[in-house]
Amino acid sequence: MSIIRFGQAQIINGYGKVSSINIDNTTVLLSNVSETGSSFEDGSLVVIMQMQDDIISSVQNSSSFGDFSNIKAAGQYEFAVIASHTETSSVPASIVFTKPLKNIYTTGPNSSVQIITFPMLGNPDYTLTGTLSPKAWDGNTGGVLAFGVNRDLIMMGNLNANGMGFRGGVVSKDFFAAIGCNGTVYATSDDRFGGKGEGVYKSINQDYNYGRGKIINGGGGGGRDINGGGAGGGNYTNGGAAGPGYISTPEGCDPEVGGLGGLDLALYIDNHCRVFMGGGGGGGQQNNGYSSRGGNGGGIIIINSNSIKVNGCASITANGENALNVLNDGAGGGGAGGTIIINTKEWIFNSACLNVVANGGNGGNVNFHLTHAGGGGGGQGAIIFNDKALTSGTVVTKAGLGGCNQTGCAxxxxxxGGNLNDGVLSLKACDTILPVQFLDFKLYYPDKESVLLNWSTASEKNNSFFEVQKSINGIDWKALGLIKGAGNSQGVLHYEYLETSGSSGYFRIKQVDFNGDVSFSKILYSGNILFNNLMISPNPTSGNVLIQGVDLKVVQLEVFNSLGEAVTPQLKQLSEGVIMETQAWQSGIYFVKVNNFFEQKVLKLIVEN
Structure with missing residues (x-):
């Protein structure tokens, strides 16, 4: 795995936009691929994540603009293993997974799904001394820092996704209209209004880009008449509304023209296993050239390790970005905090200097003696402990502050929204990484009395050994032998075991971790079918025939005509054998070859159609 350094930070992930998913949920087509941090390789772990979905339910020009009633697929994610992939000009074009994805994802024009590499760091421990960050979200990919550690993560550095999430809204065009306070425009394509912050709905409609209304968890932009501020973005808690706007009075505009705060998504984080980047703050409206854009939301950090050892001052942060302060114009809103997910069995503190923070960004202040519009504060992010919660150091989710509307902050x-640390949560993991990912398991037959078990793994974590097991009835199992595991690996590994004491029965592979945890492969059956009961009836026939004593799970069946040409049969498995259709065949003599890997038998069939 290659790692690239940008200034002080390192990017360790690769990213790709999922442009489509096949009906079996096993294959994805990719675009916008970036392998700057690490590449998509067969046998490697990845994360699939629905960043945005088509969830907007209210598009009328009112304060309800940007509401939603159904989260759909937004925020879903899971781990998967790459079985194979194709490339075009050395860039991944498609990926096939080892098994179907569990979730249903949406790849329409108002939706975004991305795939992210999930590097397993360390040999077996990984010491972090610098700073790891994700690629910033660009509307298609990025915003997520995700990795595992083969054993222990030793923290002496920083994980930083600050301001890497949904993007803040743009400032308005410089425009003045002395027509009083008009706060009735909630959605428009008019760039004389402040731009809305980005959120979990992917907007492609220009009429939704500007105006006071929020857009799901993206903060609303500043109103045009005049100098409305941008609102804060939302995540676990809502973003704050912006200040009132300018009308040359101490109170400012009435009715207010500031943006409306982005919505909170707490219900879906708490109860529906969803994960979100922080919503972007709305942009301010300007007529003097001083407004500030909305702050970006915080990104997402996912960590999976056996333990985390804190050996020096370290931090894990996904804060929303603060909006900049302004003079006599509307200020931008703060971005919402992002999401941090930590799955570790143990915390070990050799230093208590650890900060885990997902705060909302502050709205921009107005530094002018007359009332204009400060930016709304960003909502809290979420810090989720899947296993062992942090018992030392500092854990904080705090909402961003609303900006001052004038000098002196009257x-x-x-x-x-929310109270301090509302977003600090202990929740069961939405998806887990299996210690061993079985890629394939097959049986081969060197001779009549032997069976060769052949299996491969896509990745291994803390894998001590494999135990080959056999059962006569599929219920009671006995151990045949042990095969040493690789411990920790990424990439495809192959194993085999030769059973010589009899080939009939059920077989499976038991995998055992160093800590005693176990998992199992699928079960395969090997049976020596007795051909004494093999027969075709009726024979001759002018319709369907029953081939008694055939189980298509363990035999191969082929049909040839009297010229030796292969005929493709239509077969249906029954408990007593196989039904074969012959109505469409020409009259004549056919030969049915049955092969059970130990021996083969050929039956003659006469068709009289």
């Missing part, structure tokens, strides 16, 4: 925009 009034302020609204801060993001």
């Amino acid at each position: 009034s302020k925009a609204f801060s993001g």
